[in-house]
Amino acid sequence: MTDAKDKLIVALDLPSYDEARALVNRLGDTVSFYKIGLELLFSDGLSLASELKQEGKRVFLDLKFLDIGNTVERAVSSAAALGVDFITVHGPDTKTLKAAVRGRGDSQLKILAVTVLTSLDQTDLDEQGIPLTPGALVLSRARIAHNAGVDGVIASGQEAAAIRAKTSPNFLIVTPGIRLPGGETGDQARITTPDEAIRDGANHIVVGRPINAAKDPKAAAEAFLARIASA
Numbered sequence: 001m002t003d004a005k006d007k008l009i010v011a012l013d014l015p016s017y018d019e020a021r022a023l024v025n026r027l028g029d030t031v032s033f034y035k036i037g038l039e040l041l042f043s044d045g046l047s048l049a050s051e052l053k054q055e056g057k058r059v060f061l062d063l064k065f066l067d068i069g070n071t072v073e074r075a076v077s078s079a080a081a082l083g084v085d086f087i088t089v090h091g092p093d094t095k096t097l098k099a100a101v102r103g104r105g106d107s108q109l110k111i112l113a114v115t116v117l118t119s120l121d122q123t124d125l126d127e128q129g130i131p132l133t134p135g136a137l138v139l140s141r142a143r144i145a146h147n148a149g150v151d152g153v154i155a156s157g158q159e160a161a162a163i164r165a166k167t168s169p170n171f172l173i174v175t176p177g178i179r180l181p182g183g184e185t186g187d188q189a190r191i192t193t194p195d196e197a198i199r200d201g202a203n204h205i206v207v208g209r210p211i212n213a214a215k216d217p218k219a220a221a222e223a224f225l226a227r228i229a230s231a
Contacts, residue, residue: 005032013212014212030225076111086112087109094144155175156176178224
């Protein structure tokens with residue numbers, strides 16, 4: 001189950017430090033990897049990130065940087081100084097991604113390129129005038145990310161197998177939009193189960209509401225770990 005624990009990232013998509021801290025305490029040793037995003041960032045999220053690192057946890061800052069290269073480079077450099085493990089950058093172009101790689105310097109920070117949000121479907125791409133399917137756009141952006149030298153991508157489990165086939169064994173695939181069979185989908189458009197995502201090549205899965213909104217978050221996390229272990 002230790003290997004399964006490394007693959008599960010619990011998203012602390014909660015509005016306050018106190019709620020996030022309480023969830024971490026409740027989950028205890030069951031979970032070793034946490035994601036902190038924009039919602040929590042403005043409620044002492046960085047303080048919690050520092051605490052989690054001191055407690056031996058791994059931390060993924062999901063900030064989805066997208067700006068001119070100089071700004072992205074400096075932002076990633078600041079994130080690297082915090083000692084976190086993963087950071088996200090929007091990945092539509094090589095310039096932005098290479099700037100992120102420069103910003104990392106010689107730190108151990110892993111840079112992940114966001115491909116296509118798992119809340120988007122074909123209708124959303126059509127609205128934006130993008131003449132590709134979500135799967136084709138994800139694969140295109142994964143190739144750009146791989147060639148730019150970032151460490152991996154954020155992509156749904158539906159695209160994991162294709163990404164793994166077109167990149168390299170060490171290229172990280174981190175997969176949100178994960179649900180147990182029969183679970184509420186919420187605002188997610190492209191979902192998979194934990195075991196499907198891992199079997200198709202995902203290195204990590206990201207789970208938020210199915211754990212942090214559960215009546216028993218620890219039992220919910222254990223259910224996801226069991227599905228990962230069965231893959």
